[in-house]
Every structure is written in structure tokens, then in C-alpha cells.
Amino acid sequence: MDALINYLLQFGHLNTQQIALIKSKGVEKEIKKDAYYQKAGKIPREVIFLTEGIFRICYYNHKGDEITKYFIDENNFVADLDSYNQGIPSTEYAQAVTDSKYIALSKEAMLDLSLTIVGWDEIVNKIIVKGFAEKVTKISTMMSEDATERYLRFFERFPTLANRIPLSYLASYLGITQSSLSRIRKNISD
Amino acid sequence: MDALINYLLQFGHLNTQQIALIKSKGVEKEIKKDAYYQKAGKIPREVIFLTEGIFRICYYNHKGDEITKYFIDENNFVADLDSYNQGIPSTEYAQAVTDSKYIALSKEAMLDLSLTIVGWDEIVNKIIVKGFAEKVTKISTMMSEDATERYLRFFERFPTLANRIPLSYLASYLGITQSSLSRIRKNISD
DNA sequence: CAAATCACTTGTCATTTGGCAAAAAGAAAT
DNA sequence: ATTTCTTTTTGCCAAATGACAAGTGATTTG
Numbered sequence: 001m002d003a004l005i006n007y008l009l010q011f012g013h014l015n016t017q018q019i020a021l022i023k024s025k026g027v028e029k030e031i032k033k034d035a036y037y038q039k040a041g042k043i044p045r046e047v048i049f050l051t052e053g054i055f056r057i058c059y060y061n062h063k064g065d066e067i068t069k070y071f072i073d074e075n076n077f078v079a080d081l082d083s084y085n086q087g088i089p090s091t092e093y094a095q096a097v098t099d100s101k102y103i104a105l106s107k108e109a110m111l112d113l114s115l116t117i118v119g120w121d122e123i124v125n126k127i128i129v130k131g132f133a134e135k136v137t138k139i140s141t142m143m144s145e146d147a148t149e150r151y152l153r154f155f156e157r158f159p160t161l162a163n164r165i166p167l168s169y170l171a172s173y174l175g176i177t178q179s180s181l182s183r184i185r186k187n188i189s190d
Numbered sequence: 191m192d193a194l195i196n197y198l199l200q201f202g203h204l205n206t207q208q209i210a211l212i213k214s215k216g217v218e219k220e221i222k223k224d225a226y227y228q229k230a231g232k233i234p235r236e237v238i239f240l241t242e243g244i245f246r247i248c249y250y251n252h253k254g255d256e257i258t259k260y261f262i263d264e265n266n267f268v269a270d271l272d273s274y275n276q277g278i279p280s281t282e283y284a285q286a287v288t289d290s291k292y293i294a295l296s297k298e299a300m301l302d303l304s305l306t307i308v309g310w311d312e313i314v315n316k317i318i319v320k321g322f323a324e325k326v327t328k329i330s331t332m333m334s335e336d337a338t339e340r341y342l343r344f345f346e347r348f349p350t351l352a353n354r355i356p357l358s359y360l361a362s363y364l365g366i367t368q369s370s371l372s373r374i375r376k377n378i379s380d
Numbered sequence: 381c382a383a384a385t386c387a388c389t390t391g392t393c394a395t396t397t398g399g400c401a402a403a404a405a406g407a408a409a410t
Numbered sequence: 411a412t413t414t415c416t417t418t419t420t421g422c423c424a425a426a427t428g429a430c431a432a433g434t435g436a437t438t439t440g
Contacts, residue, residue, distance in 0.1 A: 061334055069330045082323055085316075125315045126275075132322030133272055139329045140259045143365035144251055146398090147427075167388065175333035180427055182389055336428090337397075357418065370397055372419055 001026055004049045004103050007075050011130075012123040021116060025109035031096045038080065038094035043087055046106045047079040053100025054161060056169055059092045068173035070135055071097070071158065077127060078102070097165050147176045148184050191216055194239045194293050197265050201320075202313040211306060215299035221286045228270065228284040233277055236296045237269040243290025244351060246359055249282045258363035260325055261287070261348065267317060268292070287355050332365070338374050340364045 001023050008014060008022070026049075031037055037055065038044060055078055057069040069092065072078050083090040084107070105113070113120045142150050151174055155162045162170065171181040191213050198204060198212070216239075221227055227245065228234060245268055247259045259282065262268050273280040274297070295303070303310045332340050341364055345352045352360065357368040364371065 061331070065334065067330075067334045069326075081319055121311070121315075125311075125318075128315075128319055129271055129322065132319065132326060135326045136259075136322060136329065139326065139333065140257075141251070142333065143329065144255065144257045144362065172334065176426095177428060178388075179390085179429085183427090186389080367398060368418075369399085369420085373397085376419080 001028065001103060003051045003075060007049070008123055008127075011126040012119050014117070014119075014123075018117045022113060025113060026103040026105055028101065028103055030099070030101050033096055033099050036093055036095050037078070037102075038090055038092070040091050040093055041089045043089050044080050044084045046104045047077060047084065047110060048102040048104045049077050050074050051101045051103060053096060053098045053102075054158070055094050055100065056097050056173075057092050057094055058169075058172070066168065066172060068169050070139070071161075071173065073158070077131060081128065097161070097169065142175070147174055147180060148188070150174045151181065151184050152188070191218065191293060193241045193265060197239070198313055198317075201316040202309050204307070204309075204313075208307045212303060215303060216293040216295055218291065218293055220289070220291050223286055223289050226283055226285045227268070227292075228280055228282070230281050230283055231279045233279055234270050234274045236294045237267060237274065237300060238292040238294045239267050240264050241291045241293060243286060243288045243292075244348070245284050245290065246287050246363075247282050247284055248359075248362070256358065256362060258359050260329070261351075261363065263348070267321065271318065287351070287359065337364055337366045337370060338378070341371065341374050342378070 004026060005014070005019055005022065014022070028051075029048075031053075037048070040059065050072060052074060054074075055072045057072065057078075058066055059069060061067050078094055080090040080092055080094075082088075110124075114124075142153070145153070151162075151170075154170065154174065167178040167181055171178045174181065176184075194216060195204070195209055195212065204212070218241075219238075221243075227238070230249065240262060242264060244264075245262045247262065247268075248256055249259060251257050268284055270280040270282055270284075272278075300314075304314075332343070335343070341352075341360075344360065344364065357371055361368045361371040366374075
């Protein structure tokens with residue numbers, strides 16, 4: 001829970017009382033590797049903060065391929081904001097790719113915090129914007145790189161993960177086939 | 191100016207007085223094709239709403255290539271939010287790729303609106319989040335497509351633009367070389 | 381243990397894309 | 411109109427990637 005508080009404090013001030021309130025609203029939960037936290041079609045009713053482990057966000061494209069949109073690691077929020085805010089079914093899946101722990105804040109809790117803590121909305125918005133901006137920059141950067149560069153960049157960020165998740169997850173994220181990824185890994189290790 | 195108001199009204203309610211205030215704060219400006227609205231190194235001091243024309247956001251990667259990160263068309267905000275909020279130099283360029291018109295809202299105006307109009311911040315944040323979410327989804331989708339599909343998708347969205355902007359702008363956005371783009375266009379027209 | 385299943389690797393070949401340079405086409409300047 | 415400059419197209423070949431199938435290895439299941 002402290003990880004969440006420390007993270008929040010990067011984006012604004014919170015006094016002891018406010019921190020206590022947040023802690024009282026957060027619910028610590030766990031999810032096993034491979035389990036889906038969120039499935040397309042379901043309406044998200046909470047926002048979660050990853051404290052341990054890694055998630056991936058994925059969806060099916062028009063050809064029926066399963067595409068990994070991006071990975072999310074520790075100390076980041078996970079939420080399909082559009083669906084969450086509008087109360088409509090999500091179009092994406094969120095899957096734990098390792099055993100993970102997270103803190104859940106229900107929609108009611110978020111509303112309560114928003115009404116009680118002056119500056120809460122501002123903190124949340126800063127976090128959301130930062131998260132999106134990072135995603136745009138990262139994916140955009142990938143567009144101008146070749147597959148090997150993209151793989152190396154991923155490897156740099158998730159060194160322990162690259163060889164422990166299914167090829168399909170990573171290949172679809174990198175925008176290449178599983179075979180190509182297999183060959184790229186082979187070339188690098190030579 | 192009405193385009194801006196109509197756009198804002200999609201995200202929340204505004205009464206006549208509030209609308210008048212917003213209009214009084216907005217400054218209508220123009221920019222010529224090819225001119226840079228924003229350059230890397232400058233600190234952005236305003237947010238703008240594009241009413242006519244198309245901008246592109248670009249930067250230089252570590253190899254020195256100029257990369258088009260994305261295009262922005264009418265009825266969208268343009269802002270390097272990170273730099274704008276923190277008051278630090280931008281790392282990106284924003285260039286008009288066609289003659290354009292926009293409404294500028296200075297940082298002071300934005301603050302004023304924020305303090306005066308209840309719900310202003312909420313409207314602004316909804317817009318920001320929506321814009322980012324769209325960008326992430328769009329670029330992410332491109333990752334799973336081949337160059338021809340990416341070009342066709344761009345062509346669909348900006349039919350009049352595809353043949354009127356320099357190859358380099360579009361090619362770097364699509365993540366391919368100018369030669370490849372030239373060949374793709376040729377193949378399609380056959 | 382054997383069989384079945386799944387994930388990954390490899391082989392083969394076609395296609396796409398890149399790198400480079402020259403040619404062609406367009407645009408701007410004189 | 412000619413020259414100059416820039417942009418786009420094309421040719422050529424190498425490298426990267428995709429498609430498909432077969433092979434390998436690991437894991438699970440009975």
C-alpha cells in the first residue's frame with residue numbers, strides 16, 4: 001500500500017489524514033500468472049495500481065489475431081479509462097503475465113476520494129496523462145525502429161520477462177511473427 | 191470560435207455566460223503551410239484548438255532522422271502537455287502541413303477558465319484523455335499492420351493529404367522509407 | 381513410460397522492405 | 411526558356427520478414 005502512496009505523492013501533496021483515507025479505500029488483491037484481470041465485454045468498475053508483477057493489454061484485430069497492445073509493470077495504474085468512465089463494456093483484455101499483486105480502488109472509492117480530498121482529481125489526471133504520453137512516445141518510437149531494435153528495447157525494459165512469456169505475446173507487441181522473433185533472438189545470442 | 195464551443199459541449203455543460211467567457215479568452219490565429227507552430231527547445235505557453243488545417247508532430251530520433259509522430263486535424267487540441275504543464279522546453283516540433291487556423295488559449299486564460307468555470311478542468315481532462323487514448327490505439331494498430339495497410343488507413347483518414355505532403359513526412363509516420371512508400375503508392379494505383 | 385499436446389525452432393521459399401544511386405519529374409530561381 | 415535545386419520514382423541488389431510446414435523439445439496426461 002505504501003508503494004501506491006509514494007507514487008501518488010510524486011504528483012501532489014497529501015496529508016496524513018488523506019493518506020489514511022486512501023489506504024482505507026484501497027483493497028489489496030492478487031492474481032495468478034496467465035489469469036485475466038479484465039475481459040472484453042465486461043464493464044470495468046475499478047481502477048487498480050500494480051504493486052508486483054506485469055500485465056499485458058491485448059485485443060483481437062479484424063483478422064482474428066490476438067495483439068498485445070502494451071505491457072504494464074509495477075507502480076502503474078491499469079484501467080480501460082474510456083470504458084470505466086462511460087460505464088460501457090471494455091474492448092480489451094488485461095492479463096497477468098506473471099503472478100501479480102495490486103491495489104483496487106472501486107468506482108465508489110474513487111468518487112469518495114474525489115469529493116473528500118482537495119487535489120485528488122488533479123493528481124489522478126496528472127498520472128493518467130503521464131501514462132498515456134509515455135505510451136504514445138514508446139509505441140511511436142517503435143514505429144521507426146526495425147524489429148531487432150524493438151526487441152532489444154523491450155529486453156532492456158523487461159530483461160527477465162523476454163524469455164519467460166509466450167512468444168506470441170511479445171511477437172504481436174513487436175509487430176512481427178513468432179518465427180521472426182525466434183530468429184531475431186537467435187541472431188542476437190550469436 | 192463556434193467550432194471550439196461545440197467541441198467543448200460534447201464533454202460537459204456550459205452556460206451562456208461561460209461560453210462568452212471562453213470566447214473572450216480565445217485568440218484566433220492563422221499559420222501558413224510548412225511553418226512551425228512550435229519548435230523543440232521552446233517552452234509552450236498556450237494550448238491551441240485547430241479549426242482549419244492539419245498539423246504534424248515530429249522529432250529527431252537518435253539516428254538524426256526526422257520522424258513524424260502523428261498528424262492532428264481539425265477540431266482537435268494541439269499541445270505538448272508535459273512541457274506545457276511543467277514549463278519546460280518541448281522536445282517536439284509542431285508544423286502546419288496545410289494553411290491552418292486555430293484558437294489559442296494562453297496559460298493565463300486556461301488558469302482563469304479553470305478558476306471561473308466549474309467543471310472546466312473536467313472537460314479539459316476528458317478531452318486530453320480521449321485524445322491520448324485515440325493516439326495509443328491508432329499507433330498500436332499500425333504496429334500489427336504491414337506498410338500497405340498503414341498507408342491505406344492513412345489515405346482513408348486524410349484522402350486529400352496523402353499526395354500533397356512530402357513523402358518524408360508520411361513515410362516516417364508509417365515507419366518506412368520514402369522509396370518504399372513510393373513503391374506502395376505505385377502498386378496501389380495499378 | 382508412452383502418448384498427446386503445446387510451444388518454440390528451423391528450413392524453404394516468396395514477398396516486403398531497405399540501402400544506395402541514378403534517372404525522371406517538378407518547382408523555384410535567374 | 412534555361413538552369414538549378416528539390417522531390418519523387420526507379421533500378422538493382424541485399425537484408426529482413428512473412429507464410430507454411432516440418433522438426434525439436436518440453437510439458438502434460440493417462
